Amino acid sequence: MTFVKKTFSFLFLSLLTISAYGQFLTPEELSAVNEIYFIRVETAFLDNDKDKLIYVETKEKDFMEKNKNKFSEQCNLILKNLFLIEKTMYMKEESHVLTRECKNQLNEQNEINEKWIKHNKGCVDKWMYCSSGDIKCRRFEYISIPRIMREGIVSKIYFNDALELDEKFVQGQHAVARWYYYAPHIMGGGHKKALNCYNAAVEYSVTDAEKYYSLIYRGQMYFALKEYDLCKADMNAAHELFPKEKYVAELLLRNEKGIGFYDYYKEEED
Numbered sequence: 001m002t003f004v005k006k007t008f009s010f011l012f013l014s015l016l017t018i019s020a021y022g023q024f025l026t027p028e029e030l031s032a033v034n035e036i037y038f039i040r041v042e043t044a045f046l047d048n049d050k051d052k053l054i055y056v057e058t059k060e061k062d063f064m065e066k067n068k069n070k071f072s073e074q075c076n077l078i079l080k081n082l083f084l085i086e087k088t089m090y091m092k093e094e095s096h097v098l099t100r101e102c103k104n105q106l107n108e109q110n111e112i113n114e115k116w117i118k119h120n121k122g123c124v125d126k127w128m129y130c131s132s133g134d135i136k137c138r139r140f141e142y143i144s145i146p147r148i149m150r151e152g153i154v155s156k157i158y159f160n161d162a163l164e165l166d167e168k169f170v171q172g173q174h175a176v177a178r179w180y181y182y183a184p185h186i187m188g189g190g191h192k193k194a195l196n197c198y199n200a201a202v203e204y205s206v207t208d209a210e211k212y213y214s215l216i217y218r219g220q221m222y223f224a225l226k227e228y229d230l231c232k233a234d235m236n237a238a239h240e241l242f243p244k245e246k247y248v249a250e251l252l253l254r255n256e257k258g259i260g261f262y263d264y265y266k267e268e269e270d
Helices: 002-009 012-018 027-043 049-066 073-088 100-119 126-141 145-165 170-182 191-204 208-224 228-241 247-256 261-269
Strands: none
Touching (some): 027 049, 027 208, 073 100, 073 126, 126 170, 191 208, 208 247, 228 247
16 A cells, blocks of 8 residues: 555645744654554454454554664654554454553553653643543553543643643644543534544645544534534545555445444444
């Protein structure tokens, strides 16, 4: 699938430019972080979760070995966060519950992230805030309700900190949108708030990879809001960016059964 990388490679400089705000990574480190988006898109060309997990694990091993001792501690933590976030999508038991190995990895990484952020205030990159908050959210599937309430507040602070550094940070807009969707109204959650964040993400997306996921997430938010025509329009627009991808068709099949992207993951957590 090297054509995906060829398609995006010329966009690196543009992405580096818009990501400069709130940036504590070197250009080389930022390029490495953004490369993981290539891997995310490439998984959309595969047929099943098993193949996707093998693909991501292989990419992670090769990627980390190739870049060993090249990057700062913060950059390495961000890379580990992003690879783990992607793997949690596929490290599932037959009942869709996260595997014990996945839970252990999430707990360990969450603890490492917390300590690093606590001791490095003032030089925390927006990617570090965002990916660390996302790691926390991935743990909500199996931690207690009181801990979810506490961790949910911290994750929202992380996401806000990321957007304070750069309001046009697309991944930050995605993260806050997901938080708004799942958070109860009493904590400030709400679907319309989530939609506003996804609108911003679509507007601020520069690369086709960013646009692809922004359109999919917004499209599925429209589905949750019963705006089915708008949902279909966004999903079709995402597919047009990568005509050989298979993920959109998978989501639309769920939609035909009355299941949205966010409903699907809520069911997994229940």
